[in-house]
Amino acid sequence: MKTVSEQGYHACFASKTKEEKDQDDKTYKKYEELMSTLPKKRVTEDDYDQHQYQGFWYHPDILKGTMAAQNHYQSQQTDILLATMPKSGTTWLKALIFAIKNRKVNPTDMLLTLNSHELMPFLEARLYANDLIPDLSVLPTPRLLATHIPYHSLPQSIVDSGCKIVYLCRNPKDNFVSLWHFRNKLRAAIKKTPIPIDKEFESFCEGWSAYGSFWEHVLEYWRVSLENPNRVLFLMFEEMKADPPAQLKKLADFLECPFSQEEQNKGVVDEILGLCSFTNMKNLEVNKSGTSWLGFTNSAFFRKGRVGNWVSDLTPEMIERIDKITEEKLQGSGLRFQLN
Numbered sequence: 557m558k559t560v561s562e563q564g565y566h567a568c569f570a571s572k573t574k575e576e577k578d579q580d581d582k583t584y585k586k587y588e589e590l591m592s593t594l595p596k597k598r599v600t601e602d603d604y605d606q607h608q609y610q611g612f613w614y615h616p617d618i619l620k621g622t623m624a625a626q627n628h629y630q631s632q633q634t635d636i637l638l639a640t641m642p643k644s645g646t647t648w649l650k651a652l653i654f655a656i657k658n659r660k661v662n663p664t665d666m667l668l669t670l671n672s673h674e675l676m677p678f679l680e681a682r683l684y685a686n687d688l689i690p691d692l693s694v695l696p697t698p699r700l701l702a703t704h705i706p707y708h709s710l711p712q713s714i715v716d717s718g719c720k721i722v723y724l725c726r727n728p729k730d731n732f733v734s735l736w737h738f739r740n741k742l743r744a745a746i747k748k749t750p751i752p753i754d755k756e757f758e759s760f761c762e763g764w765s766a767y768g769s770f771w772e773h774v775l776e777y778w779r780v781s782l783e784n785p786n787r788v789l790f791l792m793f794e795e796m797k798a799d800p801p802a803q804l805k806k807l808a809d810f811l812e813c814p815f816s817q818e819e820q821n822k823g824v825v826d827e828i829l830g831l832c833s834f835t836n837m838k839n840l841e842v843n844k845s846g847t848s849w850l851g852f853t854n855s856a857f858f859r860k861g862r863v864g865n866w867v868s869d870l871t872p873e874m875i876e877r878i879d880k881i882t883e884e885k886l887q888g889s890g891l892r893f894q895l896n
Contacts, residue, residue: 568683568690577688584687587623591616599759610709612768620687621680622705628689629679631717634698636811638676641773642704642766643734644726645793650676651832653722654700656808659824667831676700679711704767707776718787720811723777726793727893728770729866729878732760736869757874761881771885778891794863794894800829 572580595608606613614622631637638653640646651667654675658666666675677683679701683690692699703710714721726734736757740750763769781790789810796803804825808814815825830836870878882893 567694568692569688571691571694572688580689581687583627583689584620584624587620590623591619597764599755599764606764606766608768610706612706612709612773613764613766614768615766617685618680618704618766621684622709624684624689625679625703625705626709626711628684629692629711629713631711631713631719632697632699633718635714635717635719636698636700637714637719637721638700638702639707639710639721639723639777640702640704641725641731641770643731643738644724645796646702646724647673648832648834648837649722649724649791649796650700650702651837652804652807652828653811655828655832656804656811656813657698657700659819659828667837673702676702679703680705706768706773707780721777721780721788722791722807722810723781723788724791724793724796725774725777727863727866728760728882729870729875730793730863731770732757732878733866733869735760735765753869757870761877771881775885775889775891778889782890792893797863801825804829 591607591609596605597608597613598605604616607616607619608614609619609622636653636657638646638649640649650673655667673682680703683692683701725731736751736753739756743750759765760770763772767773777788778790781788789807791803791807805815819825866875886892
């Protein structure tokens with residue numbers, strides 16, 4: 557199976573004429589005009605304005621990509637979509653999904669030389685970007701794609717196609733701490749002062765972070781997974797870390813490419829987990845010194861990847877507040893996080 561990178565990312569745009577590119581530019585300008593009418597908020601003084609769209613908050617460039625994907629992306633039933641909130645373990649799960657789907661043709665070389673975000677690109681941040689509309693029909697199937705878009709704002713073609721959606725979520729305290737460190741890594745790269753944790757924490761609790769409220773985002777995908785478990789698989793980062801082999805086999809079963817008994821006897825499950833382990837990926841040269849499509853080094857995607865690491869950053873007051881919000885938001889949903 558070829559990937560977006562193997563096929564050539566630029567193949568999605570290679571056949572575009574100047575007239576088509578001009579038309580794309582006009583399309584994105586319409587999105588900018590619409591954005592100018594939306595509620596906006598500048599969370600950090602020297603940062604960008606975020607726009608509220610369909611109940612969630614977005615970076616302006618990401619919002620344009622979201623609108624473009626909603627209007628132009630044509631999903632196929634064979635597509636596989638990974639959905640997450642930022643900093644939920646996305647980089648790790650992309651590698652695992654890629655390895656599962658490519659294990660018959662040996663994914664090792666690709667995973668050793670390309671960051672997993674290149675192997676499973678974001679719809680709204682990578683493909684529908686730079687004021688261009690990609691021609692994704694040139695890509696071979698199954699197409700492995702990712703998004704942070706809330707469920708109710710996904711392109712309608714995704715909902716209608718019946719394609720598989722994998723959702724990964726993480727304890728909100730670890731998710732917040734990882735997001736805060738990540739944002740400050742990016743700010744340091746462009747010589748901006750760090751965001752104080754209390755300011756970032758307020759944004760997270762109020763739902764002003766990128767892609768909006770953590771709890772609303774998670775609950776949307778959780779409810780859909782209960783309604784249609786054959787269509788949406790809901791995974792938890794903590795469970796993935798606690799029992800990786802069982803969770804990997806569960807993921808492979810959902811993607812309709814289960815591990816045979818022979819593969820399990822030969823250690824294929826352990827090989828994939830070792831290849832895609834946080835430690836192994838973090839120490840790969842491509843992830844230590846390579847540069848992402850966003851312009852910063854791939855190393856920014858890796859920090860500690862642990863469960864419960866929030867204890868070193870959050871005050872007792874922060875812990876109490878986020879636990880209270882979590883209990884209130886999840887009440888009656890059946891979804892539970894390990895809070896301690």
